[in-house]
Amino acid sequence: MSRFNNNISLAQVFYSSLKLYKNQVDNKARRALKDIRSAKIINKNNFEYNRSTKSWEQVGRSSKLVIEVRSDPKSYNAIDTIRIHKYPIVFEFQDIFKGAETPFKWREGSQKKPVFKVPGKDSQDIADINIRAQIQMQFFFDMEFVAKINGLLWGVCRANRPPSVRNPKKLIYFGKHAYWAVKNIVIPLLSSDKLKQGVVKNKFRPD
Secondary structure, X not given: OOOOOOOOEHHHHHHHHHHHHHHOOOOHHHHHHHHEEEEEEEEEEOEEEEOOOOEEEEOOOOEEEEEEEEEOOOOOOOOOOOOOEEEXXXXXXXXXXXXXXXXXXXXXXXXXXXXXXXXXXXXXXXXXXXXXXXXXXXXXXXXXXXHHHOOOEOOOOOOOOOOOOOOOOOOOOOOHHHHHHHHHHHHHHHOHHHHHHXXXXXXXXXO
């Protein structure tokens, strides 16, 4: 049985996100320009480099990329004391040869359980704890449950209810870290010319 029980593609969510940023959702593209400092591929599964054809190929029923995105928040008043935030953004693709039209799953941040209260710790301490654990709280509150019910969530769902306050319409969109990763790494990689040539920055070439 397929791990992908939806036909929602990466391209659909990306372009839907851009439309929502204009009038229905906080503009993550604008925030990304202010906050994101760098992004790089830190892990890949079921991608194999064919030296005969000089191209990347998928080996297995799906393939996965993990991209670490580093941000220095300037677009909002952060309460934490950590200057550089680092989050893993996970993408699993059904078929990379479909390019950005492939069905996919994603996650922003680690799978660890968020911390909300610790004796003797204030809100700043709690924020620091979650950031050090690479838990992306915006994704947790706004999108994690929504991604799950739409068959788009990679990994464990820590949210136990729909986002009735922060995303009451259950809209599907990328947060600023995922948006940056998709725009600058994933879509260029999955575009046919880049994929056929095996060309992408951030240490994706074979040794």
